[in-house]
Amino acid sequence: MTDVHNVTNALASxxxxWQPHRLTSINDYDIKLVKIQGEFVWHTHPDTDELFMVLSGxxxxxxxxxDVIxxxxxxxxxxxxxEHCPKAAAEVSALLIEPKGTVNTGDAGGEMTAELQEFDA
Structure with missing residues (x-):
């Protein structure tokens, strides 16, 4: 694995x-990239804050x-x-920062729960 990570190349892959990919980790936090389109599920993360940074869209x-736009x-x-529910009419690229092990659907679970993906080295 390399020490340098290119966000543009990672997003292109x-x-x-709604399938988060770990870009890197720092201390006990994962830095994730995700593409979003449509509506997610209403959920909470009882034990952690969740940071969203929109890269495009x-x-x-x-x-x-x-609503926060x-x-x-x-x-x-x-x-x-x-409790929150992300949604996007058109495709959005976003960066998320969450503690390692945070499940994307929080306490809601269900069919939109994703395994955290890794980028190919």
Missing amino acids: ISDH ELTIQLRDR LGPNDVFVVPRGV
Whole structure:
């Protein structure tokens, strides 16, 4: 594995939506890339915050009391325990920062739960 990771090349290798890929790790956190399109599931992460950074496209993070709309280079942190549901009308590329082992569907589980993918070295 190399020490240098190119975000553009890594995103180009992702073909499926809602399938996070680990770009790298730092301390106890994974830096993940994901392509998003459509609507996810409502869920919470009871024990951790979740950082979203939009790289391209427009992402809406639905919260029970409001919608947060993110464009390229926007960052939003969903606080631990806050129910949320990401959605995107068109494809979005995003970077996520979460503790290692965080499941994408949080406490909801279900068919959209994904195994964390690794990029080929």
